Amino acid sequence: MSVWDRTILWGFMVLLAGAASAGVNYSDHICAVKGSTVTLLCTFTPLQSVRQNRRQVLVEIVRVRWCQNHLICHGTTPSVYDSDSENNAPRYKYLGDKKGNCTLQIADVQKEDEATFRFRMEANNNAAHYTGTSGVNVTVSDDRPMMVNSSSSGREVRAGENVTLYCTAPCTFHQLEVTWFKDDHALSEPGPALQLGPVTAEDSGNYTCGLRNNAGTRSLPYSLHVEAEQEQEGGSNLSLVVGVVCGVLLALVTLIMILCIIKRKWSAAADKDRRAVGGEVEQKRPDNIYSDVLPPTEPEGGGDRQETGRAVEEVSYVSVQFKHKNQDRPAMEAEDTIIYSAVASRG
Template identity: 50%
Template sequence: MAAYHKIILWSISVFLTAAEKASVIHPFTSACAVRGSTLTLPCTFTPAKSFIRDGKRVPLKIIRVGWCQNHEICQDFFTSVYDSDSENNDPRYQYLGDKKANCTLQITDLQPKDDATFRFRMQADDLEGHFTNRTGVKVTVADGTKLWIKGSRDNRTFSGGEAASLLCTSTGCTFHQLKISWFRDGRPLPESGPVLRLGPLTAEDSGNYTCALETNINTQSEPYSLQVEAGTAEGGQGLQDNLFWIFYVVFGVLLAVITLILVVFCIKRKRAAAEVQSPAGGERHQKQADDIYSSIMPTEENGGNRANVTSREVEDVSYASVQFRHNKQSRHVEEAGDAIIYSSVATRG
């Protein structure tokens, strides 16, 4: 039974030790940068927290970190480029990490001697906590004289109003945090960085462009000739502006014409309404009433007092219809009044 318990304890200790095993992680294991540029090597690590000694758990604490070149385990930081315990580190190597989890290293002003494999090592307060990532990161330093410019398209002739981008690069090498200076016809430009973006292009953007490392002007690339011609882009913009103004003028003229027509129409309607209510209109109605009155005057055929009585009665009816009806009565009402008058004459004849 005692042997069985020992096996269980040994299995648990092995499991815990494996779970707390130190590790180092690099996002990439190789990198290429141009001489004189800046290169950053991202890195994270997980230290061992403790270990088992004589059946007891012993805690661990990281007390020293560093990077070295080419040495497989960086023992005692042999050929080190950075040592947290040293005060004489090369300022070109800047440690951006800590002693807990971050082990990032930044290399500035890359030199040919930096063409090597870089490895990270951690040391604890006990030998059991020491660890070096043997894989490391292989760094390749490219000759800066190989810089050249790649345009956003093969044709180096652009039309006015278009956009263009120029990439400063080196054959077979990927840039990391590359600091670049740009020139046009030998004069420096305010822009910096691997990519130069231009646009909308004008004739003033035509010229010979070159790029170089900020730290070494001698790395200037071969000229890239860019030509800007007045093309469809500028012409199209001018045409759009002209169409806008034409539309604006035509719209204004149409609005003025429509407004004038409405004003004239309103004036005519007001004049027509005034004519209907004018005294001349009243005289016209009065004349119609007089015509009605004259049509029922007694004739020789009617004769006698009886005709006179009928005339007076009809006259009364005529005056009544004229006196109590509005001047604006419709023709239909007038015709109805005439019918009443004639019917009265017929019944009293």
């Protein structure tokens, strides 16, 4: 094979490779809610070079376009976005570039946006122009209400938990500009997700959401009830009552112990006083045995003792005192026992 033939073959292979590598990849079908913002994800692969005058010439993408319902999107075909135009509709924003990203964003989706959108790239060489004919289909849900879902399994949650409410549409969306309402009062939190927590009783109420630019999409109320606030308060009150009762019982036990100690001290002091009084009484009473002997009775006449048929008895009384050994008995009970003994003697 000659050098010329090899050059032709190489150029043909490069041309085929460049042509084969051109393409556009779209996102899946999109269901958009009227008034919402959606993003049409898109990537493209341009031709790297084309064959011109028996040689390969590198190409460069100089223009990008998006069209509705047109298979090729070329020439004078109306487009929703054209990089060469300065009069593009403000609702359509090109987020891509001329290198490989062709993403398009549509804000405030309207019913006329329900169409098939196609992307076209144009290079500095007509041979490198390319349109992705498959396109991406967009359907628009007209004035259908939104729905509120919760991260919680039920509509009753406990105080202190974290709850997230989600504003969802009947169909898929990418970006949703919504307004949240609680008991018909607008909230300042934007976005499709409303985070609440830790929740309190004040978070209980009816929550709704809707598209910011479309009041017809207002959802049905979602009733959120924060329970166990009173139960927790009751638990706190119960703990307080238990604490008070325990405190009172502890105070009573302490008081009883103090009274017992005082009573013991009083009893010990009383016993000491009784022992002291008993000792004084003992010291005052004579600790001896005494006897009283009465002399014989004299006759009245002062003469000699009469001798009668019966003898005159002489009586003597003896007092004997016994001392008790038990010193702890009261003074009244500790008095000495006196035994009187009569002794009679005959003259």
